[in-house]
Amino acid sequence: DAGITQSPRYKITETGRQVTLMCHQTWSHSYMFWYRQDLGHGLRLIYYSAAADITDKGEVPDGYVVSRSKTENFPLTLESATRSQTSVYFCASSEMRGIYEQYFGPGTRLTVT
Amino acid sequence: DAKTTQPPSMDCAEGRAANLPCNHSTISGNEYVYWYRQIHSQGPQYIIHGLKNNETNEMASLIITEDRKSSTLILPHATLRDTAVYYCIAGRGGGGADGLTFGKGTHLIIQP
Numbered sequence: 001d002a003g004i005t006q007s008p009r010y011k012i013t014e015t016g017r018q019v020t021l022m023c024h025q026t027w028s029h030s031y032m033f034w035y036r037q038d039l040g041h042g043l044r045l046i047y048y049s050a051a052a053d054i055t056d057k058g059e060v061p062d063g064y065v066v067s068r069s070k071t072e073n074f075p076l077t078l079e080s081a082t083r084s085q086t087s088v089y090f091c092a093s094s095e096m097r098g099i100y101e102q103y104f105g106p107g108t109r110l111t112v113t
Numbered sequence: 114d115a116k117t118t119q120p121p122s123m124d125c126a127e128g129r130a131a132n133l134p135c136n137h138s139t140i141s142g143n144e145y146v147y148w149y150r151q152i153h154s155q156g157p158q159y160i161i162h163g164l165k166n167n168e169t170n171e172m173a174s175l176i177i178t179e180d181r182k183s184s185t186l187i188l189p190h191a192t193l194r195d196t197a198v199y200y201c202i203a204g205r206g207g208g209g210a211d212g213l214t215f216g217k218g219t220h221l222i223i224q225p
Contacts, residue, residue: 042216092157100147102157105156107155107156
């Protein structure tokens with residue numbers, strides 16, 4: 001089905017491990033985003049991308065790395081996971097810049113032990 | 114982005130219209146009003162947006178006051194599946210990070 005998907009949906013990892021969360025969209029949207037959602041903080045932007053090979057930091061980028069070699073994929077890597085990165089991660093995409101019509105994936109629940 | 118204020122929670126009977134208010138008194142002329150909702154354990158879902166005029170789509174209607182300092186999202190015939198947290202966002206996007214800034218939203222509970 002067309003849309004935006006994330007994998008895995010659930011992940012448990014240990015402190016210090018590298019973890020990659022995948023995001024794939026089938027709309028050919030130019031813009032893609034990664035957010036994390038924690039109790040008490042709401043949604044916070046980690047990184048975003050305006051097009052393939054163009055990425056930029058959001059509000060909370062430390063400890064994360066992104067890449068975008070293809071328009072449809074926007075993986076998020078935790079280089080050395082920490083307990084503070086336990087969260088629900090949402091990927092989103094949008095067709096145009098300057099408007100807020102973003103479409104979100106189902107989320108990845110990550111637990112770092 | 115302009116700050117928005119929403120009630121923390123609301124109840125509505127199933128089948129009735131749910132009217133969710135939002136205050137955005139500092140909104141500027143080129144900022145839109147957007148509504149999203151988040152059903153438990155799911156990603157946020159775009160509902161509707163508007164600038165000055167009232168807007169309607171298959172999900173909801175958006176009523177914006179003439180002075181644009183407040184708006185109301187209307188779900189015309191609420192169902193149990195409309196139970197969710199509803200977020201009102203005022204902004205124009207563009208420039209720097211284009212991420213959405215979600216506040217605490219309104220937890221709408223549809224009662225059977």
